[in-house]
Amino acid sequence: MKQLPFFSSSLLPVRHGFFTRDGGVSSAPYETLNGGLGTQDRPQDVQENRRRMAASVGVELERFVALRQVHGADVHVLRHVRDVWSHTDGHEALPAGDALVTDCPEIALGVATADCAPVLFSSEDGRIVGAAHAGWRGAVGGVLEQTVKQMRLLGAEGLRAVVGPCIGPASYEIGEDMRRDVLERHPEGERFFTAAARQGHYQFDLPAFCLSLLEKQGVKAEWTGYDTLADDRFFSHRRATLKGDARTGRQLSVIRAGMKG
8 A cells, every 4th residue: 555645743752643534445525534434435435545544653543542623622542552542333332532641652643623623742751642632622621731640749840842734723713702702711822813804803823722731731743734625635624615615534643652653
C-alpha cells in the first residue's frame, strides 16, 4: 500500500501524523480518506481508512483509539492495551469525550476534525502522549488544560503540543453571540477577534487562541499553519456548507507514544 500523505512536526519526538483527505477508499462526498464514523459514509470504508492511518504509525486497527466527540472537556486516560475499546460497532457505541492520553506505546490515539483544531501532545521524552479535539466550545471549556493536567498526573515533563490543520483566522467568520461566549470565559481574548466585512460579525483566530491557552500552561506549542477551509487537501464542514451540501468527511490526527524509530 502506498504511503498515505500526512504532515508532521519536528516539535513532537514521537510517531504522529496530521492526515489529509487523500489516500482512502471513500466515495463522494467523502472522498477519500474519511475517518469520521459519525458521517453517513459506508462504515466499512471508514474502517478501512482508519486501518490505513493506524498502520502509518505502526499499530493494528484494534489498537487505534478514538472517541465520540461532543465538544466538551472530558479526557480519557488509557494505561494498557486492555483499556482499548472496539470501534467496529459504530459511532454511537464509542465513549463520549474530546481528549485521550496514554503512556502505552502499543496504542495510537486519534481525533477527527473538519475545521475544529486537532491538538497532538507529547512529553519531552516521548513516553506520554495526548490528542485533543478543540473546537471553540471545547477550547473555551478547558479541553486543552485538562489534557495537560492528565498528562502531568502521569509524570509528563517538558510538554509540547502542535495545533494541526483547522479553520484559519481569515476563514472563520463568527457572530456576536459566539464572541460573547468566548469573552465571558476568557476576557483577555479580545485580541483573537477582528472585525469582519459583515456588520456585527468577526474573524476568530482559533489556532492562536489554542496556542495562547497552551502557553499559559507552560506548554511549548506551534500551529501547522494549514487552513482547512482554504486548502482543499482537507475536509471542511464550513466549505461543504457554503457549497450547499453539509456532508463531508473527517481527517484524522494520530499519535503514538515512544520515540521516533
